[in-house]
Amino acid sequence: MSDPFSDLMAFQRETEALSQVAGRLSWDQETVMPRGAAAQRSDEMAAIEGVLHARRTDPRVGEWLAAIDGAALDPAGQANLRHIRRSYDRTMKVPAKLAAALARLTSVAQGVWAEARANDDFAAFAPTLREVLALKREEGAALADGGNVYDALLDDYEPGATAESLEAMFGALRPRLVALRDKVRGRPAPAALSGQFDEAAQMKLARHIARTFGYDMSRGRVDKAVHPFSSGSGNDVRITTRTAAEDPFNCLYSTIHEVGHASYEQNIDAAHLLTPVGAGVSMGVHESQSRIYENQLGRSRAFCGYLFGQMRETFGDIGIADAEAFYGAVNRVHGGFIRTEADEVQYNLHVLLRFDLERALIARDLEVDDLEAAWNDRFEADFGYKVDRASNGVLQDVHWSVGLFGYFPTYTLGNVYAGCLHAALRAARPELDAELSSGDLAGATEWLRAHVQVHGGLYEPRALIERATGRAPDEGPLLDYLEEKFTAIYG
Template sequence: MTAEYDALMDFVRETEALAAISGRLEWDQETMMPRGAAPQRGAEMAALEGVLHARRTDPRMGDWLSASEESATDDVARAQLRHIRRSFERTSKVPARLAAEIARVTSETQGIWADARAGDDFETFAPALEKVIALKREEGAALAGDGDLYDAMLQDYEPGTTAADLEAMFGALRPELTDLRAAVREARAPARLTGIFDETAQMRLTRKLAKAFGYDMTHGRVDKAVHPFSSGSGLDVRITTRTSETDPFNCFYSTIHEVGHACYEQNISRGYLLTPLGQGVSMGVHESQSRIYENQLGRSRAFTGWLYGEMRDAFGDFGIPDEESFYGTVNRVSDGYIRTEADELQYNLHVLMRFDLERALVSGDLSVADLEAAWNDRFEADFGYRVDRPANGVLQDVHWAVGLLGYFPTYSLGNVYAGCLHEALRAALPDLDSQLARGETSGATAWLADNVQTHGGLFEPRDVIARARGAEPSEAPLLAYLKEKFTGIYGL
């Protein structure tokens, strides 16, 4: 490669290293930081953001890019340049004044949202949300040029995917999921989990689960935090989980979910370390990994059979008589308002309604003043019962408050992708269930590492799934899987 490409990559590697530091400080903030340190941490993060912004808009980037793009021949270099070009253009298109204003307003709005949710009052949140949406529309317009506003927003999270792509998939999912949901609601539900589960024993088993799913503890660690998350790339990918004495599944499946995210980052080809290729390629593909670990593998009949034994060892008899009942308990579909607590079946209905509502907000077809009513009506139509209060409805998620428009649909896209990968994985590993029944996930995780994770940012998100599946992505496998699973459990 050319001297310009080398200079560019040296510069970008340093920028990525600094960005990794920023991520590590966010982890610290959620897990270790003393609470009185917040103002100082704010100043530290702002200083680092200033350094990162200056580097990402450094005019030399444009020169190096132009000089390198002409001569790049190998796939890796071309992919690096594609990512760098995209990020450079994105940063350059948005005026610094607007970027700073969005940072300021969303940070403020996050506080307003938290208060509004605590006070169960949408009215106090609405004006702040209006401001955020206006600013994000302005940013979207700067990014979109003549194109579609919402599509431009999507590119931040799912490059190469358009609202039309998603609409086709989600449009096919919605009626089938609402029908299935309605049928399940009429049927006899499996037993709920009851009792008290020691939290120290939960953490012990959760670490065992993390290892069972291939999480590499020499390049990671597990801590408790208010919200489960995965943080970092490459050689240092940390996860958090949480415990509740009455709900050990929350701990275990949060862990398995975050392990899916973390293994993706840990298993990317080491040659891409601290480069744009050295990170998960999109939110959708990331979510496909967390979801397939959590659901298609972790909530399968085979794996829950093994987990049942582990839980009996850890907690003694907890009132569920056998593996088959336990499988039902793990996958029980319960009425509920909250997306993050939703089961596999209802989860996508949550996301689909947010996708439709946020597109309407961005296009101007829906005003913030009408948002609460629109939310409540759509919820009733899809779930079969009414939202009881705003904190359980339109105020439940932080996303819109902090300007994440175009982010929600990647959750369901991740589930669709997980469905595709699961279908291909089953074809490649005919004895997957006998492995999972022994708590053995290495066959499945090695397949995912080889077919998805190792590539990092080498291919476009949709192409990663298409290559692994051997066909274009489609919602069909997810739908077939959900129908078979819940028809079985509920005896429909």
């Protein structure tokens, strides 16, 4: 006699494997796919999404779920059941035709966005974005089933979160961030890095730093893309970065950031491979790993001392006299337009802008034709200067082109989680700075592996952070860390 849970998990492992194949197609599209293949790739993505949608709505899944006694399962089994049921219930609400149309359109839209960004031409992208937005509104309405449409989309990336709860958290963040930013602006800034830095040498150093942070290159690779990202899980987790001759920090810290994402996936208990538990539990938790790797560890005074030596070995004289000046250059608060290049003090203000705009788009309070002007007005109000071109404004992020509405707030939520984890890590490892100063990340990354990464999707997001830190997540530790750090740097 067959066991419904065993049958369900065997079926699910095949679905997870096909999903990984779809992810590899996306990685290929961002890195090495010939430009002329875009139209064919959209058909390929639509075809595989159709297969995945059919599997996720297969009547047998509903029958298995109804037949399984969850109370008889171990914690991993219960967690897998929870994830499968959530996915099944959500997928059943979205018509197959709509799912395939979204996959086809967003594959094409990504290329349209990239070309419009290169030409600083929002008008060239606007018609495609209108189509994407219309489909995402339709999908959100189907998922919400009479409830809040934006919350239904947000749940894809951060289960259990609501716009109302995030708005309260972000509202508490904003005043202290703005006050800190304004104080810093009134003080002399540390000297910035200047010069030209060979891009091949940047990539070589980036791969070394990736390994230093524990990235397993036998199960991963580092390539270049327009927008850095991490892709995959288990034994095939790939990252991308980007280079600019005048800005090696962009390459190095993008790499460290993506290594945080990749290490999360590589370090999940191998017993969960190709199951729902065998992936990061949410984008907020995922972002907590990338941000704590990049900022609290990678931009710390201790690690900057190590990186200063590595930079001098790689590039020779870099025009900065000592490790302390280098630490100031790494953490320099600066004007700029690009979210991914923003300093720690201002980064979350970039996210809050996007959070408010995309909620307005989904709620029909803002339309695509007015989006560029709304972005530019909000940016000037928040940052005090005007957006100079579309690629520095509304066209800078890939997210909306591929339908990721509800994704942006998880970046700031990840920063909040990272603040909580960093406080707990420092309490657990008083020797942390001594380790970081010698380029030894093993203690820090092992603590994160044991307390967060190994569990994958075993626990719900907030519960996972609370287990790791001993407290419910809130914005306090992040704000305290930022105020202490930048008050010291800027005197």
